[in-house]
Amino acid sequence: MKKIETQYKTKVEFYDLDPMNVVWHGNYVKYMEAARCDFLEKIGCTYDDIKNAGYAYPVAKMEMKYITPCVFGQNLVVKTELEALEPSLNFKYTILDESTGEKLFCAKTMQICVEISSRKTVYTPVAVLKEKVETYES
Amino acid sequence: MKKIETQYKTKVEFYDLDPMNVVWHGNYVKYMEAARCDFLEKIGCTYDDIKNAGYAYPVAKMEMKYITPCVFGQNLVVKTELEALEPSLNFKYTILDESTGEKLFCAKTMQICVEISSRKTVYTPVAVLKEKVETYES
Amino acid sequence: MKKIETQYKTKVEFYDLDPMNVVWHGNYVKYMEAARCDFLEKIGCTYDDIKNAGYAYPVAKMEMKYITPCVFGQNLVVKTELEALEPSLNFKYTILDESTGEKLFCAKTMQICVEISSRKTVYTPVAVLKEKVETYES
């Protein structure tokens, strides 16, 4: 499978901070999700396209490693790389400080394909997603 | 209309705190919603009952007044009072410290009734809700 | 006082949606806060400048009116207008759909000035904020 990596930029907001004055650890899940949606939009296959095809990709596994805490106003780059399309959709994420390039966080997610009507797990990728991945040119 | 007031108890969690070490102001919306769901459950008319009747009650207006900030581990009581059933569903909320009874926060919400199928606003209350309010004995 | 209005752009993320497939009503507080931080940054007076001067501006009152629900992927513009600097900091917000200009939401917040060391309320604006407001040219 072709390697595809996209970059999503975001900025740390006040409401994502905790009493240590850094991003609360659970809020990185939002950065990852926004980056993943951005990835899908960039390759031309949105959440809605997948839903309209009758499928959903719920997150089945997630692992995160926190390196350096993110702080208020910090500009972040989330690099999102597609690692596998089947039997599950696997992404790898790296969050960097936009100006210094320092690596702050990394993570992986595994999403399984579920047919919405039957609620059954499917081990082949949704056709529209597969096609967009194969024809994507960065 | 009969006055109904319920009490919902909750506790301040770490993830609701902000860098000032108090509950972030936006998180009070969650306390209000949980208290409102608890109110509906206590009178015997849940969100699902309303949905199954074909209606939804989205929040149309909300106003809040912050008196004293809530802190980590604090036990709270949210008093929820039904103020009107029509033409909109109006609730009034007061958050107190459970042990001292100190008033920490108060708020009001107005929810309008929408028929899900037509997306039209309705100015009479959903039958199941009206009936439960009328027959409720605290 | 001079009228200052800034515009902050944002996009609806998946994690802000509720089961009705629209933005959960409590999440608008985040849009308002991000827009307010952006306002302060644009006039040259950040949260940190205020904190370093020894003050904080906790939200004391908030009122919101929901007109049309925001949906996934929608591009939003939050117009933020400073209405008063004293005795409290008052802002007015309007959220519009970026492409159609449709008004989706409006709100007001009142923030009181608190001296961090004494925890006392102050009814005059923090000097750095007042100066930046007076010298701002849009």
Place this chain on the structure above:
Amino acid sequence: MKKIETQYKTKVEFYDLDPMNVVWHGNYVKYMEAARCDFLEKIGCTYDDIKNAGYAYPVAKMEMKYITPCVFGQNLVVKTELEALEPSLNFKYTILDESTGEKLFCAKTMQICVEISSRKTVYTPVAVLKEKVETYES
């Protein structure tokens, strides 16, 4: 090290749901944190005790496995087990449906001990925590 396991009960709130009408995957981090705080409270060593001793335990790693989605109003039990105190604080979590006992989710976290004043990582447990773990009787 002695095996300690505590049970924390919670209920799924509306604001934790996503458009699939199940708990949004990122919100499980909140259940885990609340359960961990509850664990510490039960053994007699709160976040504040650790902070007052001059230390913090930020989350350094986290991994989650989603088995069956949680739904609105569902009563949950989070079992929290301490797996290691040094060189890092490791917890294991299992979320079950309270009435059926069905396993819905499991996770692990690793937290490192940081001395707040020096920001340095420490590989021995904070004394107050170690003592409370050793003397705890369930």
